[in-house]
Each structure stands twice: as C-alpha cells, then as structure tokens.
Amino acid sequence: MTAQPRRRWRAVAIAAGFLVVATADLAAVLLWHPSSPVGALLHQVLFVAWPLPLLIALVLGGYELFLHRRLVTELGVISGPSILAHLLPSEVLRTFLSSVYGANEANQDVVSGLLGGEGVNPRGGDLTISTNTTVKLELEGIDTRAYHLITTQSYQFRHNVPVDRFVLFVTSSVLLRDTISAACRYPLFELYFVPDQSQFLDSVDDMLHSTQIAIDYIDHDNNRRSAEPSQIPPVEVRFGEWVNYLTFFREAMGALPKLSPHAHAGDLRIFECDLSDIADDHVVRAICGLTINSRTVQSTADGFCYWQSPYPSYVERITFDVRRLAVDHAPEQEFSVMPFTFRSNTLPAQWLSAEDLSDLPVRSWVLPGHGIALLWREARD
Numbered sequence: 001m002t003a004q005p006r007r008r009w010r011a012v013a014i015a016a017g018f019l020v021v022a023t024a025d026l027a028a029v030l031l032w033h034p035s036s037p038v039g040a041l042l043h044q045v046l047f048v049a050w051p052l053p054l055l056i057a058l059v060l061g062g063y064e065l066f067l068h069r070r071l072v073t074e075l076g077v078i079s080g081p082s083i084l085a086h087l088l089p090s091e092v093l094r095t096f097l098s099s100v101y102g103a104n105e106a107n108q109d110v111v112s113g114l115l116g117g118e119g120v121n122p123r124g125g126d127l128t129i130s131t132n133t134t135v136k137l138e139l140e141g142i143d144t145r146a147y148h149l150i151t152t153q154s155y156q157f158r159h160n161v162p163v164d165r166f167v168l169f170v171t172s173s174v175l176l177r178d179t180i181s182a183a184c185r186y187p188l189f190e191l192y193f194v195p196d197q198s199q200f201l202d203s204v205d206d207m208l209h210s211t212q213i214a215i216d217y218i219d220h221d222n223n224r225r226s227a228e229p230s231q232i233p234p235v236e237v238r239f240g241e242w243v244n245y246l247t248f249f250r251e252a253m254g255a256l257p258k259l260s261p262h263a264h265a266g267d268l269r270i271f272e273c274d275l276s277d278i279a280d281d282h283v284v285r286a287i288c289g290l291t292i293n294s295r296t297v298q299s300t301a302d303g304f305c306y307w308q309s310p311y312p313s314y315v316e317r318i319t320f321d322v323r324r325l326a327v328d329h330a331p332e333q334e335f336s337v338m339p340f341t342f343r344s345n346t347l348p349a350q351w352l353s354a355e356d357l358s359d360l361p362v363r364s365w366v367l368p369g370h371g372i373a374l375l376w377r378e379a380r381d
Helices: 003-031 037-049 051-085 089-101 107-115 174-183 197-210 239-244
Strands: 130-141 146-161 165-171 189-193 212-218 224-230 268-274 286-299 304-308 313-324 333-340 360-366 371-378
Touching (some): 003 037, 107 174, 130 371, 146 197, 165 197, 165 286, 174 189, 189 286, 313 333
Antiparallel strands (some): 165 268, 304 371, 333 371
C-alpha cells in the first residue's frame, strides 16, 4: 500500500475512533442518572461535550472519504494551468527530472531535447516546436561513387517564432553532429552532416547553391503572409563569431569540455540567411511556418542516409524517392527503412526495390536525436 492510501485510512480510523467516543458519551448521557452532586456535574459535562467528537468524526471522515479527492482535482483544474503558464518551462522540467531521475548534470540534455530551446520564457515563448511536419528524401545519382541527397522539410510551429534569421550548419565531425542541436541558441536552424571528409567542401558548395526556403510569416501590420520558395544567398559567419552561435565554443556543456573553434576550422561551416529578403515588404516579425529544400553531395559507398529533426516535431509522414539513385553500369540496389523514434508505423525490417519503397507514416513526436535512416545494398536474389 502506498503512502497516500495509508494516510487516508489512518485518518478514517481516527474518525471512527471519535465516532465511538461520541456514541459512548451520548449513551452515558441518556442512560446514566446520577444521584450525587459530583455525578450530576460530570453528567452535565458529558451532555455538553458529546457533540464535539461527533463533529470531528463527521468532518474528518467526510473530508477523507468524499471531499479530498474532488477538492484536489478541482484545485488542479482551476489553478494548475494558470500556475504552470507563469513558470519557466526549463525550471519546471529540470525540477521534475531531478525528482524522478535524481540529480545529474546530464538531465539538461533531456530538458533541451524535450523543449527544443532554453525554455527561459513563460508559456514557452522562446521554444521552437513544430506541430505539423513532413519530410521528403530524394536520392539522385551523380556517378557510381557519389549522389545528391535532396531533402525537403516542412514545419508549422506551435508558437510564432519571433526571428527573421535562419542559420545553416554543415559539418563532417561526428562530435559536432551530435551536439550542435543542443548547443545552438538560434531558434531556427538546420544541420547538415557529410560523413566523407573528402566531400565536405563540395557538399558545402552544393548546399549553398541549391537551398530554397519558403516561409509563412507575420508582417509589420501583424498580418499572416506567405513567401514562395526562393534562394536566399547565405552569408558565411566569420570564424571569430562562431562563439556567438554555439555554446560549446564559449563554455563547457555538461561532460563536454569547452571546444576550440580552431580545432574545427576544417570540418565546420556556419551560414546565416536573412528571411526578410523573400518577404514582400522585406519585414518579418515572426515565422509561423518554414519549408527548406536543400541538396548535398554524399558518398554512395556509405550505404545509408538519414534525417534528424532539429526541433521537437510531430511528424506526419516521411517520403522517399530513390528511383534516380541508380546510374549507368551500377548494380541494382534494394532499400530498407530504419526509424529511430518513439514509434512509427513501419513494417518489420525488410529490403525493397526502389519501386516498392513507400512512404513511412510516422504520426508521432520526433525529438532532437530521433530520426529515420534509409539503408541500401546491392540487390540479392
């Protein structure tokens, strides 16, 4: 029996004890007829006092049996949302995790992953959370050694994101790939990973010349408007300013020590896009929705590609188009989808031809660190 039921039944037992006392007191008053002055005085005391234990028994028993649970529920309904709305999401979640997981500096990674931001504003005003997300991965062969990975991502945000900038990170470092999402303090960003260091610069150049962005935004008159997909010339962030974009270049992050930008001069590039350039009136007060279409060069020999969400996102579906991966004189390929999410509606792992590879309905939340991998190999009989 848990502590709460034990406390409840202890209170009921005490109420029953007071009820027994009140019953005995009343019985004495009704049945006892004293003949001495002392007995008459005691009889008068019992006559006056017997309602008190009865009242205590009724109040205590009635509260525990009938009122307590209903009162707690009503107070939660009335005050809970109002109180939570004025608390800082990061503090609420950090306190809760400490009470469940125990005190651990790694809890901050969970906080960042669940919130998709620092969570230092009430009502989650500084958080980037997409409630409607779709993803399309297209593979287009260049030759037998390389292919274009074309990614189209569409987000609709729960709260308008009050920025007019979009940041692009491109890296070939596994360490940076796994930490940039938690270290970036810009609400809108995208991360591209190039596993093959020899293709890093080619991928950066390909991404810069191919990326198109469409936005739903709030203009200067507070009206919601849309801008069609357009190329925005990304401006490279100067090496000396990297510390303003990634926390781990300024200070240690939990178990990760402070990193030196000089150590990653060859495997990281940062670019910034001014989203106001594609707005009709060149004024963007906030972003409601965002669609990014980009292309990078990848190595066919890797045998896989993947997508990870930069923000907490409710993903409706992920679409694949691999029919153009094959090039002349290349062996036929077969494909398999491997989600790493809370859940998805995928079939048991199986290898399919390019024509048989269908969309993956996810219909689940995908947090930073979650995603989907697409594997391929030479077709087997």
